[in-house]
Amino acid sequence: MYVLGINAYHADSSACLLKSGKIVAAAEEERFRRVKHWAGLPTQAIAYCLADAGIALSEVPHIAINTNPKAALGKKIGYALRHLPEPKLILDRLRNQRRRLSLRAALDEAFPGQRFGGELHHIEHHLAHIASAFLVSPFEEAATVSVDGFGDFCSAAWGVGKGDQIDIQGRVHFPHSLGVFYQAITQYLGFPNYGDEYKVMGLAPYGRPDALEEMRRIVRLLPNGKFELNLRYFRHHVEKIDYAWTGGSPHVGALYSDALAELLGVPRKPADPLEQRHKDIARSAQAMYEEAFFHLLEAVYRRTGMRTLALAGGCAMNSVANGKIARVTPFKRLYVQSAAGDAGGAIGAAAIVWSTMADASKSQIKSRPQALAGDSVSRPFIMEHAYLGNHASNDEIARLLNTKSGEIAEASCSTKQFLDEDELCRVTAKAISDGLVIGWFQGRMEWGPRALGNRSILCDPRRANMKDILNLKIKRRESFRPFAPSILREVVGAWFEEDHDVPFMMQVYQIRPEKRVLIPAVTHVDGTGRLQTVNRETNPRYYTLISAFQAITNVPIVLNTSLNENEPVACRPQEALECFLRTNMDVLVLNDWMIQRVPAPVSASTGREQSLALAHEGDR
Secondary structure, X not given: OEEEEEEOOEOOXXXXXXXXXEEEEEEEHHXXXXXXXOEEOOHHHHHHHHHHHOOOHHHOOEEEEOOOOOOOHHHHHHHHHHHOOOHHHHHHHHHHHHHHHOXXXXXXXXXXXXXXXOEEEEOOHHHHHHXXXXXXXXXXXXXXXXXXXXXXXXXXXXXXXXXOXXXXXXXXXXXXXXXXXXXXXXXXXXXXXXXXXXXXXXXXHHOOOOOHHHHHHHEEEOHHHOEEEOHXXXXXXXXXXXXXXXXXXXXXXXXXXXXXXHHHOOOOOOOOOOOHHHHHHHHHHHHHHHHXXXXXXXXXXXXXXXXXXXXXXXXXHOHHHHOOHHHHOOOOEEEXXXXXXXXXXXXXXXXXXXXXXXXXXXXXXXOOOOOOOOOOOOOOXXXXXXXXXXXXXXXXXXXXXXXXXXXXXXXXXXXXXXXXXXHHHHHHHHHHHOOOOEEEEOOOOEOOOOOOOOXXXXXXXXXXXXXXXXXXXXXXXXXXXXXXXXXXXHHHHHHEOOOOOOOOOOOEEEXXXXXXXXXXXXXXXXXXXXXXXXOOOOOHHHHHHHHHHHHHHOOOEEEEEEOOOOOOOOOOHHHXXXXXXXXXXXXXXXXXXXXXXXXXXXXXXXXXXXXXXXXXHHHO
């Protein structure tokens, strides 16, 4: 039985396909459209998943979408009657519901001749989030928590997962939301684009929590783990915010009111310089988020008594807070899926439908979208890795290189195919150790926002100036944003103060003090790193590459960032090659092929060798 899961008409639109409970393929629409966080109906991601399985849409008996317009209907009506928001706001919500309810017609238009005649399942937003973590986790039982902006009139939900059951025990409803709080502060700090919250996380360690008392006036903690916003500082509950969720880059208008500016001072404009007060506000906002988040987790633990936690929702992307969970709460084991945000809801919705229907006769399958929480279900699969996207063969890459041979030659590049994987990894590792910037395109594309060794740019973490070199050559991003370390799983405890498996780069840990000087390019200003643990079983080639780098340098870590330049991560080999050719990347490895810029003669050097010198030559 096939189940197609989708996140549609929202940012990070995505699709996934399950076959007999196993995931066949999953991808976000942005990778194909080349527009970050693309919002709308994910037609190209759907087409990819269907093509990967070799089926047509008409052959899919079930589609699951991670929203249910009928959810919390009584609360929606009650809130509207009590607060009488702007008519524009009500009309906007009604239009969004009509769009989601007319999904069949939209699919018919997008896939002519492949009419979907199966059952359409609307799964409540936070139930889909929780399922996207618990139902694919290795845990037999766990506390479950979902925290985000809003979905189906709700911003947080929590409960228990046991065996094949999910029981949601509590919620926080509109208009209160930790996601809205963090997004509003992000906008206030002059980061207006959807998804810019990670910039606030990166900026926070440069500041002091001097504005924490002001933040406590904005977010109030309530008994039993709940929280509420002081609504005088926000607009979303009474005014129509300028949202754009259809057919392009998502946009959210200003969420904060003039009262927030009166409390914190003049908002920063995107072109304004970053002052110390902005850094202090970022630090204070992160501290407030953590205070409310851990307040919730403590209450969930008291209620459940469980020490394992399955976490999801857009706020589960706050890797800084996630990395502190085992230290400051009773939870000792954590699972966060690679696409914890709304994209991951596609897998959660599909997993719920398949699990609920799995034991039923195919001829008697019934849709029960309102009765799924607490139903007995079968666990579909364990998500141990995120390599679920499209891939390219060596023949396809050879044809691309032949087609682009003129451009490659004009850029003074050589090409070589390696027939031995170990040799390819040794040569690449040597190039990394020599200070070169490497594009690394391998296997199936990652599911979720992180590059995890298949669509990555790799560098030497030992070089203190590598962050500046990388920004100069390719990234051109803010200097305060850190780069991540990929580390062999077996040695995590020797380099970090925590020793857990972090395959999806969803936790930030303290690097051991004596190791920070050895890997300055991936050590943030506060001594932390957002690590990715690399296992031989789930990504053998990446593991072999890092092992080869360790053999040269005695460091089992490489700097890993996404293979892109201010655009979505490269999806196909042509996008990786285009990124290589238009930037100053030194080497690009496409499967078994290596494209390398021919270095300038030493006599013509302008000091490049000196600029790439090791910060600590004696540590080699």
